[in-house]
Amino acid sequence: MKNESQFWSGTKDSLPIMFAVIFFAILFGATAVNNGLAFGETVLSSVSVFAGASQFVFLDLYGQQAPVWSILLAVFAVNFRHVLYSASIGRYMGEFTFFQKYSGFFFLCDPLFGAGEIRAQNQKLTSAYYFGYAIPLYVIWVGFTALGAGFGKLITDPQAFGFDMLLSIYFLSLLMGFRTRPNWLASVLASGIASVLVYKMIGAPWHIMLGALVGITLAAMIGKPVEEKGENDV
């Protein structure tokens, strides 16, 4: 497939979540200006971070006048699952140049990771597909952050349209897309149960990392038996 059609194929796969991205971008922009950030600061956050969770955590702690080191530590904690993302999807980036790979990681949000893994499962993951998915989302994220920041106080009851649930349903459909992988059910059940327990007993965002680690550890334990040990094995 030509690069151009690969790019549009990525964009097409990102269409289902564009409304969710628009919703959260407007929500972030509106929340930020209503919490004391200037318009330019709000837009800069979306330009330089491109991660809803990081940006809301920053907003919350900055509003509480928390010290900078604790803001950065919290941002690191809510995003820590992304360490797993690049470890996993990096294995499929053989065709990417050095620059494509390391600029690509900047955009590696949850939906892009899920879509990229699904793509790699069915065919070769190309950089054109990856950026075709990422770049329109990024432009929309920044653009609608600006819109939300500009008209922040005019937006009433965005929940009526259900956009807050869109990402959850999208992630569920991605999750089900992996169900043919070996030991999928066992690791998903283990992670799911662990995450609910941690969510109730410790709270967010720990349920994501701790829950995921339980399922990943289980997958490693019941996975393929040890075959050969090379000198560079982990």
Place this chain on the structure above:
Amino acid sequence: MFDFISSSAMPSNVWVVILLTGLVTYITRSAGHVVLARFKHLHPRVEAALEAVPGAVLVTIVLPPALTNGPVELLAMLAALVASFRLSPISVLAVGMAIVIGGRAMGF
């Protein structure tokens, strides 16, 4: 409205803090690959663990809110779950969203 200027704990320049949050986010997004790329062969158990990453992470994002959000949201997620065995992702979204919007419009 918060007063950012008077507190001594606050940095004088919010732009620097924002750029630092961007840098920290980028580090989390590239670190896994930077570390793993050093190894030429991955142990089969590491491969198995990495294969499990998407499902194991996605379920932790999806499940706890689904169980605590409310009845309409739970029903929507269950319907989407059933639909995902047969339908494409976009149709799964349509099923789930129809229930969320309909349920909320009816005041649940």
